[in-house]
Amino acid sequence: MSGIRLLNEDISILQLYISGQIRYSIPEEMQKGSSVGNIAKDLGLDVEQLSDRAVRILSRGRTQYFALNFKSGHLYVTERIDREEICGGMEMCLLNCEVIVEDKMKLFPVEVEITDINDNAPSFRSEEFDLKISETTAPGSRFSVRQAEDPDMGLNSIQSYQLSSNIHFLLDVETRSDGVKYAEVVLEKSLDREEQAVHNLILIATDGGDPVRSGTTQIRVIVLDSNDNAPVFSQPVYKVSVWENVPKGSTVVTVKATDLDEGVNKEVKYSFQKITDKKFSLDSENGKITVKEPLDFEETRDYTMAVEAKDGGGLVTHCKVEIEVIDENDNAPEVTFTSVSSPVPEDSVPGTVIALISVNDLDFGDNGKVACHLMDDFPFIIRSSSNNYYKLLIDSHLDREKTPEYNITITATDKGSPTLSTQKTILLQISDINDNAPVFEKPSYTAYVPENNPSGASIFSVEASDRDLDRNARVTYSIRSSNLQEVLLSSSISINSQTGAIYAQRSFDYEQFREFEVQVQAQDGGSPPLSSNVTVRVFILDQNDNAPRILYPSLGADGSALFEMVPRSAEAGYLVTKVVAVDADSGHNAWLSYHLLQATEPTLFSMGLHTGEIRTARGFADRDAVKHRLVTLVKDNGQPPLSATVTLNLVFAENFQEALPEMSDQSGDSTPQSDLQFYLVLALALISFLFLLTVTLAIVMKLRRSRKPKLFQCFGPEPYSKTGSVFPPNYEDGTLPYSYQLCLSSDARKNDFSFLKPNGQVADNILCGESSGMVFMGNGSSGLNDKAVKMQGKSF
Template identity: 55%
Template sequence: MSSKEKSRERSSRKATGIRQRIWNSSGRVLFCLLLGTLWETGDGQIRYSVPEEKEKGSFVGDLAKDLGLEPRELSERRVRIVSRGKAQYFSLNSESGHLSINEKIDREELCGQITQCLLTIEILVESPVKLFAAEIEILDINDNIPSFQEQDTVLEISEVTAPGTRFFLPDARDPDVGRNSLQSYSLSNNQHFSLEVKTKAGGKKYAEMILEKPLDREVKAVHTLTLTATDGGDPARSGTTLIHVKVLDANDNAPIFDRTLYQGKVREDIPRGSPVVRVKAMDKDEGSNSLVTYSLVKLSDKDSDLFVMDPQTGEIKIEGNLDFEAMESYELEIQAKDNGGLSTLSKVLLEVVDVNDNAPEITVTSLFSPLSEESPPGTVIALLNVHDRDSGDNGKVTLSIQENLPFRLTKSLGNYYSLVSEDVLDREVKCCYNITIRAQDGGLPPLSSSQSLELILLDENDNPPFFPQKSYVTYLMENNPVGTSIFAVKAADPDWKENAQITYSVSERPGQEPPLSSYVSINSETGVLYALRSFDYEQFRELQLQVTARDGGTPALSSNVSVTLLVVDKNDNAPEILYPSLPTDGSTGVELAPRSAERGFLVTKVVAVDADSGQNAWLSYRLLKATEPGLFSVGLHTGEIRTARGFLDKDALKQSLVIVVKDNGEPPLSATVTVTVAVADSIPEILADLGSLSTPVNPESSLTLYLVVAVVAVSCLFLAFIIVLLALRLRRWRAARLLESSSGYLGGVPASHFVGIDGVRAFLQTYSHEVSLTTDSRKSQLLFPKSSHTSVILDSPCPESKEVPVILDASKNNELDESLFQNTLVDSSLRNLHL
């Protein structure tokens, strides 16, 4: 046998083994595919046929039309072909909807000896999710020549072999099927042998050579015959092999097996070198002709690597690794041969027992991520395909996912599962999910595998900005610089990206004057409020405004918060003295105190106010400077000037008191006022005292003396006029009797009962007169500042009662409230009125 013929025989054996494996595995694949076609076929099955070996791009069928879709819908609904295998034999044109060949198909490589070669493809429509199945039948063409594994076969036949003895000839292999497969054998013409073609149980034909005429080694020792195998194609194709018959001498008994068929079962995980079966053959000859050797015949290359037979013992052992998923059973042919060349054949059928050695396989067919958080419950998130190569319980798969996830698995069609949402999704609660899908088979022990999916949720603008507080109160010190940062409001938005980008603004109320924009402004990005003017607490103490936070979503969402701005007082106002009022010409007011006043006598009261508030407006009064220290005291908080002791003869007639009024601010501010107190029982006494203190007038001061006398005279006239005027008024108020009794005691009333100097001022200022008294050695002024009111201090019989001021309004022609005045006279039991 030539090397070329041996190579062809090895190739034929290899092809035969491949076809046998494809036949066994394709049966299971086609069974699953046929079940899958029930998914969407209904009454109409999508089925095409195409010859093998077609070029890439060859037309198979109009899939869009058969699915009832327009070509434009293929891309819109994301129609595509899904396949679990690595080879993609078909492709779908999304524009025309035609199904075409994507890779040249070899039917023999794909289906082996299966008569009807069907490929099932799965068509996935993603919107909405729908699954279809289509069958494509691969038609066989006569592209293979029948071939023998060996180009030369040697048969040793004893010359005593009886006619009618049959000899097995080598089988030819033709990968084609149907009429294109092997159909007949023929033997070249000869005198001794004939050929009989038989059919095996599987429909495969084989040839047996029959000895028709006894052989005579002495006539011819070797017979060379040509065996031809022919297929049924059009045109027919054939292959040949040479049969060399070597005639042996005198061994007329062939070995005989004790069984015609040996059967056994073997686990697929059996260790190498383990025996699986032992055969036995007997030969009736004696001597060397009875010695039998065993061998495996007609093995493919793959089978020859799996099994080995001991030629002496007939024991068959495992040399490789069995795989139930690749081959479920093996049919081996064994030969027993004696030394004379006689042989006989038998068969060994080994059934491989499945072991749970394959974990389930999870294939993610489609994953719809990212997904909108507003997707309703029941939305398909992923489409999964689960497959286990094992069989029986070992191939039954259950799927599960982690607990506490808002998802569930539902079975779809065939081995397909859908992962769907079970609850409403919220990106603000959880923005992404790592979902682990676990598949476990039913074997013992069970095997499992897992597949992780990442689901990302797309944000929707479903959350408005929110402020941590319902309202804010902030404080700002008055006299702030323009542009001062007042306060920062901060809102949060649990959304993402532009949906969480917040801008701030101040809301204006319709018709608000002046507008808030003239007071404050806000940074739209940071929410910081700035003052646009300097605030004065004394004019403006509180500002109510509303800040709006708006996100960048579509449509935008917003929320409001109330902000109250309180202006904080600053000690920026000094105390203002209301009484005694400060004249504009620099003169000092005069207060009258009777010389007979005792300790604690109320001389006057300094009244001051402070425009500030709080402790900045708390005022305290102190005596800063006095003509006679220790003679007067000032109430710390009341401002009342009282005598600290009785007057002495040595005390000066004119007492000047400097009163300081100070607030409680930081730093404190103050104001001062000078109060002049004239110590005398009456105005004439004041004038007399001032005259007695004067010295002889020298020629240079004579003019001053004349002026003083003139002023005193004029003052007396005015004083008399005031007394007459008061008498007339009192008569009109029906108090004539009281006035007559009072006029009788004008000279004897005590000095403590007097009309205050303010009353004198009011009458004198009505006529706009001033009296100035001047001496040579001491100069003093008795000032009557302009005023529209007259204060009359009325005496009370109760020594502890305070003076009751009665206001006489000169602007109303000195018409007093008659009832008020009468009541005052009666309640006070007035006896005298002194000026």
């Protein structure tokens, strides 16, 4: 704009009278209001008359660029004048207008030449453009580029081109016949797309104006690829480690091959050069190698594969992939019993090897190191023998009877993390040896056998157990000894050698012997055999198989009843006589009771139920008969009860002579009266003999009692003591006719009874029965007086 102002100051207006025209010359881009020329002066018009004369400017075209200043008479610019816009590329740019003076009716043409100023810089159609050149293009090749444009004219238009510095291209500028500058790019050095795919060049167009203006554009030289590069892997060998338990589909490694080419030539496809294992798969697009099948370190520890990379142009390269499988502790130890000794004798010594164990773990390193131990507290230990072998040994003594077999559990544990273990159980049986003697159920046995048992019946059974097995536990029984005589033992009992049942060989008699002991031996079948003994004490239980035996009064030799003399003066309660009886049984079976069955005068006599005493129930009356016949019954307490009877003849008289006629009448049928004296004398002699015999027998029995105390038992006068008295408790209300001890001699086939004073005094009177062998020692308190003794002799 400063240039425009200068032009306005220095402008010289030429008046050309060419065809009556006026021409002015002004530069473009003058400011609005700038003066073009003093048109009033140039036309010879008075300035003061301009408005009155109606002078006006008429421009051609739609835009009115000029106007007249009526005050000064100057022609001035009213619109922006852009020469390039108005005239384009024309060398001469003129704007025409007419000055009309209406009062003179004259028309004056005016031409205004618009001169160019350097108001436009060179410009390109785009700020950048691409120039594609193949990397195989030879140096010296020329490439036209887009030309710059400058609407200015002359020197203000493009005068030169420049190219930014580079090593591959030069710029060649030529001028055409029309004067226009034309630039071309010349390839000076071969291109390598893989080295540099794009070259950015700056093309500068410069005009000749003042000041100089320029315009730029960027030339992007794109080097077109040719398949001159094969794919290249990032590394020739890929080494990778992977755990063996990696899941299927996991990526192991990604191979990467790059191709410096581009486009199709850059597209790389991957494949296995040779498929050696189907455990892995390869993605042909991205080179990912993934697990296709489960890996097993114990099967294959490493894999080697050749991978091929091929680009779109067919160039190929290879790499090697080495995959190492890392061991996981995925295998539990394997336990194998290579040798087992079963059964094992229970007398095996500690240290005996009973099993050889092989332990193996397919894992590697610590995962494959195994230690073995026993689970239970058994008498065994396990020791390492050699590599992967263990021995199972006996640690302490075995006892089959306590534990006949062992379920031995062996645990093998590796040292992996986490640890894995395996348990293996072996059944070890312990074989028997004969180390246990038979044992009876009880330390001793007591058997109770009723007397009169049937011959051959089983009376008892013993049983012994042996903790051993089979033959060592087969027990046989035998009788070793007894307190019976050998002959009596063999005929009395026997034992079943297999079952231990004891049999009675004969019927036992409680009155013969009441108990005996036998020693039974149980012996096993081992070698050597072992045995044990037990004592069996057999008690014979009494049965009521003996009827009471009346000792007094006894019958005469002819079976006649005895006579007892009772004083007529006897009062009530007078002891007439006493029936004495014994029972060979014992206990309840020997409890005796006395009953008066028949009497001539039942009201005159009474009889003690347990004492057997016959007493007068009242005094004798004159109306009563002199002779009385009494039948008494002695009954035991057994089931069923057994009994015996005796008949007594009683005579009421004050003396023997008075009673003799009555007794004579009774015995007249059997014995003549004339023989009475003979029998009395005989009785006295016999009594004397029996007295001496009794004394002798007493001494002999005393000696025998000291030798065989068990074969002589005495029954004292105590009433039913806890020691087994044969008399019931209520015997204390009465006694036998005399104070006595009843002694039973268990001699074979003979019973001897003695009635002795408890205080050991010598008896006053002695009555002896020849057939019975019984001795009665009285204490002098009985009603049996001397006369009665004489009467006894008479009856004999």
